[in-house]
Amino acid sequence: MSTLRFALAQIDTCVGGLDANAAKVEQVTRTAVDGGASVVVFPEMTLTGYPIEDLALRATFRKAAWDKANAMAATLAADGYGDAYVVVGTIGTDRANGKPRNRLVVLHDGLVWAGYDKHFLPNYGVFDEFRIFSAGERSVALDIEGVKVGLAICEDIWQDGGPVAELAGKGIDVLLTINGSPYEEGKTDTRLALGARRAAEVDAPMIYVNQVGGQDDLVFDGGSFVVDRDGTLLLRAPMFMEHLMMFDLDTEADRQQVGEVAAPMDPDEEVYTACVLGLKDYMAKNGFRGVCLGLSGGIDSALVAAMAADAVGGANVQGISMPSMYSSDGSRDDAVDLARNLGAHYDIQPIETLFKAFEGQLGVEGVAAENLQARIRGVIVMAYSNAKGLLALATGNKSELACGYSTIYGDAVGGYAPIKDVFKTKVWQLARWRNRAAHGGMGIGGLHVVGNEAGHPGTPAPDGILIPVSSIEKAPSAELRPGQKDSDSLPEYAILDQVLEAYIERAHGRADLLADGFDENTVSTVMRLVDRAEWKRRQYPLGPKVSALAFGRDRRLPVTDAFRE
């Protein structure tokens, strides 16, 4: 029997953080090789972080990444790990035209061996790779200790044809893929089905190593796996945590042995955990240790506060109740209960006096007066952020964001918005799921949950419920005028979210929506709201471009950019 041990290193990197990323690669490689691995496989663009956007276009950055790869190879060899084959993603340069390349290299014997350049460059959804990189044109199979290892990077397996098709019939022993595939509901099954198809195509097991962690507004879920040529799931790493696991390839066997296979996650737990990890990593990568947010007693701020407590512990959460003359007593009580349950700091900053001062001076009424209340709260939240160095959290959900049902520079202020991609009906589901998790004492996959070492224990409610039930069950209201309800301005969320999903995510037009069975009045309302809300979703002012590079419209460096030339 001839076997080769691969270590699948599912790690969390930081865009631009060459030093920290390299140190992690070195450390994980030592652990893996000490555990018997001959080949250690890291995710796409391990060294540079991913997605690096226009940082790729800086020649000085590419030079620094190249120097760092060489330094890593030298360090590993000097430490006695030169025999291992360390597969890392990094950035290269196309010699023909000077454009960047999305590259896989192999560190071995103290040197950096050029491996493979990504062929298919995704340019849809969140991806802008065709804009940034030039495409590799060759398929590559490495010979590692007599084992033929075919190579591919992420999108290369999502498209038919190209390098994977070229490897078919070439007798490779294993297809090795490195990935930076962002989380999306339901993607686990899609990836596995795809992997099985490619394994069958090349008639060899496929190794899929994915990045994990939050990077700006993306979350990578990990879930690395190995699938056999017959579609059998051989290994699967847990989602949303760093993980190292071994795969022993037996080149003489028709079927490989099944090893550890992480169980699938509950769908609500999956989304909740994605939001928590996104926040946690955003804070870590930007140097924030605590958060502040307004606690209205409503479900959105309650859910966000629970997520924050799960991410960094309740003791690092500063809740601010900012009641006005329109705030109900129930809302205030719910906010107090929540803060107590989470062990969060809790301040009360009434806004009535401030509001009256503005109102007296400016004489505004109607919507302008409603917005004024929200903006006074925004000023207070930002004052806490500035004075205490806390990350301000915006608590808006996707339904209200889509419809523009928020006050720009008011409740929409903040540096991070944990539930901005979660529809309101899903917000309720996640809150109920989180309460069940607290109630039953369930662990939360990969997270430091409230009450564990990272969390402040808080004082659980007598019934063990974390998020007050009345926050979940009461009719949603912005509480900016007496008796106000969301349903005064918006269709019921159960309908609204369905229309939004069809109009936004599936690009259905008016005729399609009517054919979907939605009534004409609802369709017109939703389309009008969504089409007019774009400005609020941007928030930064537009302005005319007069130079070659204007901010705003042009691409930017990611926010979590640790690179300093």
Add this chain to the structure above:
Amino acid sequence: MSTLRFALAQIDTCVGGLDANAAKVEQVTRTAVDGGASVVVFPEMTLTGYPIEDLALRATFRKAAWDKANAMAATLAADGYGDAYVVVGTIGTDRANGKPRNRLVVLHDGLVWAGYDKHFLPNYGVFDEFRIFSAGERSVALDIEGVKVGLAICEDIWQDGGPVAELAGKGIDVLLTINGSPYEEGKTDTRLALGARRAAEVDAPMIYVNQVGGQDDLVFDGGSFVVDRDGTLLLRAPMFMEHLMMFDLDTEADRQQVGEVAAPMDPDEEVYTACVLGLKDYMAKNGFRGVCLGLSGGIDSALVAAMAADAVGGANVQGISMPSMYSSDGSRDDAVDLARNLGAHYDIQPIETLFKAFEGQLGVEGVAAENLQARIRGVIVMAYSNAKGLLALATGNKSELACGYSTIYGDAVGGYAPIKDVFKTKVWQLARWRNRAAHGGMGIGGLHVVGNEAGHPGTPAPDGILIPVSSIEKAPSAELRPGQKDSDSLPEYAILDQVLEAYIERAHGRADLLADGFDENTVSTVMRLVDRAEWKRRQYPLGPKVSALAFGRDRRLPVTDAFRE
């Protein structure tokens, strides 16, 4: 002699505004044909507006555009204009894969004739076309009344090879190009040189019709022209205004006759006018009739106010002075003088009482207290915007935006930022230029200037100066603490702007900047500021993506989207 008369129709369209765009095409076609034109040429994506971004991906929109093109052809024929050849840009669909196409069609004889699909799809800077469209693969030459007319769309002439190269040697009589080329300083000369090169390549005159007007954060400058095969500039339209001009092609002549050639614009006038037109069109396309802005007495807000008065008349400008305990008397006087010169409305809203109310309740100090002042002003500006339906203008310039030298949700609030792409040193230059223009009674190209029919006459200063000289000459200060100067926090603007230009626009790294001759301390300061300012430039909170389509990171419809399915 065999001649064919082409009308170059340099028009301003609106993204998504199918009805209005079509009506304009029909009206201009009538005028042009009545003036003897056989061929009427409109800009790139005339019918849909440009750039349409992800609106292109909506099948319902493509269907509506197709129906509208047919309706236009039918209307023109019914009105007796069916003999004309009307060249318009629109959107098509690739039959092979259903992707959109950037298409030129010809309306003739009541029908829509498929013409030519854009081959090179720019995917850099502000352009995302490769992401959206599929590429045409054929070069096309039409026979119009015996004249061979080669076709190209915008980027097709900016790249070597492709359809224009294929037309070379084919004996075309004229190369007709339709364009949506955004304004950029110095681009007029670049375009002309390029046009001359392509005309020589195909050995025929080249017609270049460009879009004019503001669309979201782009400004299209027009400047349509015809250049002969020997490089002679035959015709040139003025910049920044709609214009119709005729070109008589003599197919038997080696050289064509020179017609009207607009003189080049002064470089400062060019940038100033771009900013004014951008604002004017943003307001028109979004239904705003007036603006409000804070007037501090500083140069940035003074210049923006002057631009606003030039765009929509001083009577439609609401200036708000919001003095604090740190505002100098000089600043207040300058703001009053400016408003009087512009004929703008002027209110005084002191912030000291409001500030003390917040300060007393929150107990903040230092930077948090400075930001608090700016945010109170932001709340006031937005209250004016809400209460009076005015567009709030942000007055930040590119230098401070790049360095993050502003308060998020404070002085940075607003729906449009006229000078966001203008460096501070250029701000001073533009103010001086505008004063010279006012003083000498010069006309301003294409604009309705203060004092003309669109403007409120105001009360000119005795010396004829529009922007108070002390606003231009005093040391810049945010006036958020006693004696504060910009130079406490930033390098001198004369140096800063040079470093920013090298670091941002030319992607120079640390080593390059030192080699450029900047001192190490300045380089480190500027790099640190710029790298950390990204979050402020975005303003909207990031948040984790958990669905196929999340707002923020994914592409959006343009703001000025007049399309309703």
